[in-house]
Amino acid sequence: xxxxxxxxxxxxxxxAAPFLIASDFWLGFLITVLLFAYMGMAWNVLGGxxxxxxxxxxxxxxxxxxxxxxxxxxxxxxxxxGLAFAALAGGGVGALIGFLSFRFGLRxxxxxxITLAFAEVFRILxxxxxxxxxxxxxxxxxxxxxxxxxxxxxxxxxxxxxxxTLASLAIAAWLERSRFGAWLKAIRENEDAARALGIDAFVxxxxxxxxxxxxxxxxxAFYAQYYLYIDPGIAFGPAVSVEILLVPIIGGLGTALGxxxxxxxxxxxxxxxxxxxxxxxxxxxxxxxLLLVVxxxxxxxxxxxxxxxxxxxxxxxxxxxxx
Amino acid sequence: xxxxxxxxxxxxxxxxxxxxxxSMFDLAIILPAIVNGLTFGAIYALxxxxxxxxxGVLHIINFAHGSLLMLALYGVxxxxxxxxxxxxxxxxxxxPAFFALGYVLQWSIIGRAGHxxxxxxxxxxxxxxxxxxxxxxxxxxxDTRAVDTAYTFxxxxxxxxxxxxxxxxxxxxxxxxxxxxWVVIQxxxxxxxxxxxxxxxxxxxxxxIDVDHIFAMSxxxxxxxxxxxxxxxxxxxxxxxxxxxxxxxVAFTVVVLGGMGSFPGALLGGFIIGVTESLGGLFLGExxxxxxxxxxFIAVLLFRPTGLFGGRA
Numbered sequence: 001x002x003x004x005x006x007x008x009x010x011x012x013x014x015x016a017a018p019f020l021i022a023s024d025f026w027l028g029f030l031i032t033v034l035l036f037a038y039m040g041m042a043w044n045v046l047g048g049x050x051x052x053x054x055x056x057x058x059x060x061x062x063x064x065x066x067x068x069x070x071x072x073x074x075x076x077x078x079x080x081x082g083l084a085f086a087a088l089a090g091g092g093v094g095a096l097i098g099f100l101s102f103r104f105g106l107r108x109x110x111x112x113x114i115t116l117a118f119a120e121v122f123r124i125l126x127x128x129x130x131x132x133x134x135x136x137x138x139x140x141x142x143x144x145x146x147x148x149x150x151x152x153x154x155x156x157x158x159x160x161x162x163x164x165t166l167a168s169l170a171i172a173a174w175l176e177r178s179r180f181g182a183w184l185k186a187i188r189e190n191e192d193a194a195r196a197l198g199i200d201a202f203v204x205x206x207x208x209x210x211x212x213x214x215x216x217x218x219x220x221a222f223y224a225q226y227y228l229y230i231d232p233g234i235a236f237g238p239a240v241s242v243e244i245l246l247v248p249i250i251g252g253l254g255t256a257l258g259x260x261x262x263x264x265x266x267x268x269x270x271x272x273x274x275x276x277x278x279x280x281x282x283x284x285x286x287x288x289x290l291l292l293v294v295x296x297x298x299x300x301x302x303x304x305x306x307x308x309x310x311x312x313x314x315x316x317x318x319x320x321x322x323x
Numbered sequence: 324x325x326x327x328x329x330x331x332x333x334x335x336x337x338x339x340x341x342x343x344x345x346s347m348f349d350l351a352i353i354l355p356a357i358v359n360g361l362t363f364g365a366i367y368a369l370x371x372x373x374x375x376x377x378x379g380v381l382h383i384i385n386f387a388h389g390s391l392l393m394l395a396l397y398g399v400x401x402x403x404x405x406x407x408x409x410x411x412x413x414x415x416x417x418x419p420a421f422f423a424l425g426y427v428l429q430w431s432i433i434g435r436a437g438h439x440x441x442x443x444x445x446x447x448x449x450x451x452x453x454x455x456x457x458x459x460x461x462x463x464x465x466d467t468r469a470v471d472t473a474y475t476f477x478x479x480x481x482x483x484x485x486x487x488x489x490x491x492x493x494x495x496x497x498x499x500x501x502x503x504x505w506v507v508i509q510x511x512x513x514x515x516x517x518x519x520x521x522x523x524x525x526x527x528x529x530x531x532i533d534v535d536h537i538f539a540m541s542x543x544x545x546x547x548x549x550x551x552x553x554x555x556x557x558x559x560x561x562x563x564x565x566x567x568x569x570x571x572x573v574a575f576t577v578v579v580l581g582g583m584g585s586f587p588g589a590l591l592g593g594f595i596i597g598v599t600e601s602l603g604g605l606f607l608g609e610x611x612x613x614x615x616x617x618x619x620f621i622a623v624l625l626f627r628p629t630g631l632f633g634g635r636a
Contacts, residue, residue: 290452
């Protein structure tokens with residue numbers, strides 16, 4: 001009862017936010033929070049549920065961003081349809097990397113490093129070939145109309161980002177309940193034992209990386225439409241990879257609400273750092289790095305894990321008090 | 324479509340250029356490139372030696388290796404700028420200082436964050452590298468800096484190629500440091516303890532070796548290699564907050580190519596990567612030449628994860 005009420009209230013607030021928040025700045029802040037919560041959830045499918053940490057999620061982000069942008073700029077394809085192609089591109093790149101890495105049995109740190117190397121290869125290629133605009137980048141012409149996935153106010157982008165986040169939450173809820181999600185968790189906990197139980201670890205991990213890649217690709221396409229610009233450094237550079245993986249790690253690996261919480265805390269901390277210390281380049285990243293070290297060192301289960309731990313402590317204290 | 328055709332034409336042009344170069348200039352261009360690659364490869368080898376030692380003993384991948392090298396390069400730069408200390412003399416300060424830094428870093432942060440999962444260590448070292456890099460950006464700005472020495476532009480004629488003197492010094496000194504490291508590992512009590520911990524952590528603990536201390540010592544020695552590498556590197560190189568990026572993927576590639584934890588592998592891998600980069604830059608151009616490193620890295624990880632010399636995957 002309480003849970004449903006809280007969910008309903010949060011949903012109502014989320015839907016009403018553009019009417020309640022007058023400032024474009026804060027609406028933009030919320031869009032960033034939602035976008036990275038969405039992509040953090042995408043990372044979580046592979047990293048949190050299946051236990052395969054990727055250090056190069058920019059490769060999916062960039063593939064999606066470039067696919068929708070090039071299709072739109074060069075071939076005049078509608079960006080809404082471009083989102084579907086971005087998902088295909090992200091999923092396709094995921095299938096390629098996943099097939100190679102998992103077929104050859106890469107695990108743990110090795111898998112993390114190979115995703116990083118793939119992102120680097122794509123970054124150099126995007127710099128070199130001409131149809132990406134090379135190092136200059138790609139400008140998406142300004143044609144403000146909802147049908148072009150371009151909005152006159154931030155509210156339009158906000159609702160798209162909200163829809164993406166809700167979809168990612170639905171996927172997380174499905175993973176929490178479905179057999180596929182249970183298989184992924186089994187592989188995460190002990191891959192050899194999972195295989196001994198008859199789980200096809202290769203196929204499961206491949207599906208996870210394709211789903212994760214497709215979701216991240218859509219995120220990249222949205223990013224390109226939102227900023228109307230993309231270049232190889234933004235699309236395939238390590239900054240995006242790091243920002244995506246920080247979100248679920250800070251919020252809580254393998255949890256449905258972790259990425260949302262993580263993204264809010266991360267963007268909030270970054271914004272706070274800017275307010276307090278001034279707009280100095282790199283300073284928000286110092287905080288991100290410190291957060292990463294502190295979280296892994298002291299709270300490997302993330303903020304969600306901390307909440308769960310506090311709840312257990314309180315319950316135990318209550319039991320003791322009652323007795 | 325048009326741009327695709329252009330790209331194809333561009334590729335054809337490049338391939339034609341390669342043909343022209345190989346047929347017309349032959350060894351006069353290729354040999355100096357190889358020599359150049361070998362001298363740079365020695366530095367890569369030294370950087371990779373530190374990484375491979377840390378991997379071989381602790382079985383962790385130190386993502387902060389590149390940014391620690393960057394920090395060491397700034398150390399050399401400021402010692403030179405403020406006190407006028409020669410980059411090569413700075414090794415007496417920087418190698419011990421970075422040994423201490425590595426020891427403390429492993430003992431206080433990295434060693435306590437693993438919680439039994441190697442990805443956690445990767446994440447923590449990633450966090451450390453982000454912090455170091457962006458603090459450098461904050462304090463030193465994004466400017467690229469270099470040192471001026473009397474010998475920066477002195478060239479030595481080796482017969483097949485003209486080589487800058489500092490590159491030659493770096494080449495020889497890297498080999499000397501590698502040899503010294505090998506002697507320490509093979510013939511000292513510390514080295515025996517390190518090898519024991521690398522082979523069998525629990526067994527080493529049972530015979531009374533302080534494993535946490537040996538871990539920190541190994542991390543310290545690996546980081547001290549960076550202090551030495553920075554002193555040898557700066558006379559012909561530059562430093563900026565992101566300079567670590569240049570080295571981190573290269574060092575990983577050298578290490579996996581040579582075999583994780585293998586000393587001779589790191590040396591040979593360093594030379595191979597140095598020459599590959601040099602020849603790749605010559606034939607494919609600077610930007611596309613870098614792709615060779617990443618592709619080698621991917622190929623080795625996929626097809627031969629034990630590397631050339633490694634025993635374990």
